[in-house]
Amino acid sequence: MxxxxxxxxxxxxxxxxxxxxxxxxxxxxxxxxxxVGSVASSAVLVLLTSVEFLTLREPLxxxxxxxxxxxxxxxxxxxxxxxxxxxxxxxITGVGLLIHIYSSLFxxxxxxxxxxxxxxxxxxxxxxxxxxxxxxxLLFVGWEGVGLCSYLLVGFWHEDSxxxxxxxxxxxxxxxxDTAMAxxxxxxxxxxxxxxxxxxxxxxxxxxxxxxxxxxxxxxxLLGGAVGKSAQLPLQIWLPDAMAGPTPVSALIHAxxxxxxxxxxxxxxxxxxxxSPFALNTVATVGAATLLMAAFTAITQHDIKRIxxxxxxxxxxxxxxxxxxxxxxxxxxxxxTHAFFKALxxxxxxxxxxxxxxxxxxxxxxxLRKKLPVAFWSFxxxxxxxxxxxxTSGFYSKDAILLAAYENAWQGPLLWAxxxxxxxxxxxYSFRLVFIVFFGEVKTEPSQPAGWLMAAPLLVLCLLALxxxxxxxxxxxxxxxxxxxxxxxxxxxxxxxxPIIGVAIAYLIFLSHSVDIxxxxxxxxxxxxxxxxxxxxAMDWFYDTFIVKxxxxxxxxxxxxxxxxxxxxxxxxxxxxxxxxxxxxxxxxRTYAGVMVLGLATIVAIALFSGGGTAP
Amino acid sequence: xxxxxxxxxxxGLLLAAILFLIxxxxxLVRRNIILILMSLEIMLNACGLAFIVAGAHWGIxxxxxxxxxxxxxxxxxxxxxxxxxxxxxxxxxxxxxxxASRMRG
Numbered sequence: 033m034x035x036x037x038x039x040x041x042x043x044x045x046x047x048x049x050x051x052x053x054x055x056x057x058x059x060x061x062x063x064x065x066x067x068v069g070s071v072a073s074s075a076v077l078v079l080l081t082s083v084e085f086l087t088l089r090e091p092l093x094x095x096x097x098x099x100x101x102x103x104x105x106x107x108x109x110x111x112x113x114x115x116x117x118x119x120x121x122x123x124i125t126g127v128g129l130l131i132h133i134y135s136s137l138f139x140x141x142x143x144x145x146x147x148x149x150x151x152x153x154x155x156x157x158x159x160x161x162x163x164x165x166x167x168x169x170l171l172f173v174g175w176e177g178v179g180l181c182s183y184l185l186v187g188f189w190h191e192d193s194x195x196x197x198x199x200x201x202x203x204x205x206x207x208x209x210d211t212a213m214a215x216x217x218x219x220x221x222x223x224x225x226x227x228x229x230x231x232x233x234x235x236x237x238x239x240x241x242x243x244x245x246x247x248x249x250x251x252x253x254l255l256g257g258a259v260g261k262s263a264q265l266p267l268q269i270w271l272p273d274a275m276a277g278p279t280p281v282s283a284l285i286h287a288x289x290x291x292x293x294x295x296x297x298x299x300x301x302x303x304x305x306x307x308s309p310f311a312l313n314t315v316a317t318v319g320a321a322t323l324l325m326a327a328f329t330a331i332t333q334h335d336i337k338r339i340x341x342x343x344x345x346x347x348x349x350x351x352x353x354x355x356x357x358x359x360x361x362x363x364x365x366x367x368x369t370h371a372f373f374k375a376l377x378x379x380x381x382x383x384x385x386x387x388x389x390x391x392x393x394x395x396x397x398x399x400l401r402k403k404l405p406v407a408f409w410s411f412x413x414x415x416x417x418x419x420x421x422x423x424t425s426g427f428y429s430k431d432a433i434l435l436a437a438y439e440n441a442w443q444g445p446l447l448w449a450x451x452x453x454x455x456x457x458x459x460x461y462s463f464r465l466v467f468i469v470f471f472g473e474v475k476t477e478p479s480q481p482a483g484w485l486m487a488a489p490l491l492v493l494c495l496l497a498l499x500x501x502x503x504x505x506x507x508x509x510x511x512x513x514x515x516x517x518x519x520x521x522x523x524x525x526x527x528x529x530x531p532i533i534g535v536a537i538a539y540l541i542f543l544s545h546s547v548d549i550x551x552x553x554x555x556x557x558x559x560x561x562x563x564x565x566x567x568x569x570a571m572d573w574f575y576d577t578f579i580v581k582x583x584x585x586x587x588x589x590x591x592x593x594x595x596x597x598x599x600x601x602x603x604x605x606x607x608x609x610x611x612x613x614x615x616x617x618x619x620x621x622r623t624y625a626g627v628m629v630l631g632l633a634t635i636v637a638i639a640l641f642s643g644g645g646t647a648p
Numbered sequence: 649x650x651x652x653x654x655x656x657x658x659x660g661l662l663l664a665a666i667l668f669l670i671x672x673x674x675x676l677v678r679r680n681i682i683l684i685l686m687s688l689e690i691m692l693n694a695c696g697l698a699f700i701v702a703g704a705h706w707g708i709x710x711x712x713x714x715x716x717x718x719x720x721x722x723x724x725x726x727x728x729x730x731x732x733x734x735x736x737x738x739x740x741x742x743x744x745x746x747x748a749s750r751m752r753g
Binding site: 618 | 672676746
């Protein structure tokens with residue numbers, strides 16, 4: 033029936049093994065066939081699974097074997113497909129396939145073409161395991177797998193040591209979150225005795241009253257893992273640096289799939305989170321704070337990819353906000369539409385960068401509207417969806433989130449206002465990008481326009497970003513039904529109007545230049561604020577000063593390793609004794625004889641004079 | 649019995665001790681292996697003398713039996729010692745015991 037589900041993650045894994053084992057000796061055309069083909073076949077299998085799921089209307093599962101069996105702990109290697117998983121599967125294989133097709137041209141000139149595709153395939157495989165797993169432990173395997181691939185791909189151009197540093201930063205910062213998540217898993221296992229999602233949830237509901245401290249701690253630890261992976265406050269600092277990787281990597285891993293794993297984790301364990309209002313409020317607070325911080329930062333950036341990175345952080349903030357206010361389906365919906373339009377934006381940015389010989393600074397671009405029409409229209413549609421202009425995909429998802437936030441019992445209007453301010457900033461920074469890069473005078477002449485292999489995925493994603501809002505995701509059976517939306521007439525009008533105001537502001541400032549903000553930005557306060565936002569609220573400075581530097585100082589002090597020194601001390605004492613006693617070994621027979629006599633005489637003398645001699 | 653003939657045990661033991669010390673001194677001072685072996689023989693015989701003196705004093709035969717034993721041990725020791733002596737001479741080209749000091753330190 034559903035026995036083929038295991039093939040979905042297995043095929044990309046085989047692709048990885050093939051490309052990895054041949055060590056880049058395959059011709060590039062064959063590499064592309066293997067790399068893209070493995071993901072394409074997975075996508076076909078996902079399509080088959082969707083058909084089966086939508087006809088049967090019940091979750092599918094596929095148990096392979098018992099992974100470990102020790103002392104009542106027996107996690108299975110077992111895959112489970114419900115509406116939530118299916119949505120994720122479609123996004124991963126669908127967007128993943130488009131990005132793989134795009135990269136087959138984008139990376140063509142790279143000498144490590146095969147290595148790139150092997151890592152990408154491994155990533156897709158790990159990500160599929162993550163969403164297919166029916167227990168937390170198997171999910172964690174995929175979770176760490178995508179972390180590894182993120183590290184490998186951020187540092188893909190490792191000849192430049194700055195890229196290596198960015199990769200290490202991404203790896204170490206997410207590891208902090210993963211440690212919290214692992215501890216959370218241990219806590220859940222100790223108290224509930226299982227890590228399988230369904231029994232675990234049932235046990236949690238029967239065992240813990242609402243708001244029990246242990247439960248809240250477990251939820252917060254899981255949230256720790258989620259904020260690390262999804263680049264939320266306070267662990268969001270790694271994502272902008274992760275832009276050091278190739279652009280398709282940023283599109284696939286750092287926009288569409290991996291960074292949304294945290295959202296998926298909380299959505300998957302939402303029944304446990306529902307038992308702890310405090311944890312849910314924390315999720316909402318984290319989301320709201322992050323989305324606002326990242327939006328302010330995005331406005332001041334001038335690297336095209338960093339603007340998109342901060343916008344990703346901000347949009348995932350919206351997803352967390354939605355999770356926190358219990359709008360589970362809206363969160364997953366936004367996850368999907370975000371995957372469409374952000375992958376589109378990244379790939380379009382990649383096309384611009386490709387044509388401008390790796391130019392990232394938006395102020396050195398301009399007037400590209402006529403020269404790169406495909407990139408322009410992609411960017412325009414992507415930005416419209418990102419800004420949530422009416423009738424684009426982002427509009428439906430963001431609107432649902434903001435309305436749900438307003439209805440929330442805890443601080444609803446405040447969360448709504450923050451989200452609304454974020455939406456205003458989003459539309460300003462996304463259209464600032466469009467106006468600066470594609471309008472105005474030409475500053476750098478583009479060359480080598482992207483081929484059809486790069487244009488085709490852009491067109492498909494354009495379509496998805498436009499009409500993705502009409503897709504109905506099959507998650508009604510997974511999440512509790514939302515309470516009847518009884519929004520205020522005024523709220524329902526203000527919410528969609530704000531992005532349009534933002535676009536108008538961006539137009540006035542950055543295109544028609546009819547509003548001059550230079551006097552303000554050149555004032556002392558404007559400059560300070562600009563620098564503060566540009567450095568992402570001095571987060572990097574904070575971590576550098578309070579964690580990295582003290583740690584480096586301690587490492588420097590402990591250069592000789594104090595613990596090691598204790599062991600070395602023992603060895604040194606023994607060596608010293610050895611040096612002393614070695615002097616007695618002269619090799620002179622007569623000396624030995626003399627010493628023997630002396631010793632014997634001493635013993636006899638002691639025996640005689642101690643009075644112990646009791647001769648018969 | 650004529651008492652003047654009896655030698656006091658102390659005299660015998662003193663003689664044995666003097667002999668032993670002469671032998672020991674020879675072992676410690678001499679470098680020639682042959683002379684060391686000879687000194688060892690003197691030490692062994694000093695021991696034998698002490699046994700016989702003690703046996704005579706108490707009038708039992710054990711002292712003489714022990715001397716027999718010492719004699720045979722001495723014979724064995726000399727044969728082994730002479731064998732080693734030949735090897736030392738072959739290896740080092742001399743009979744100087746101080747030459748055979750490679751196992752120091």
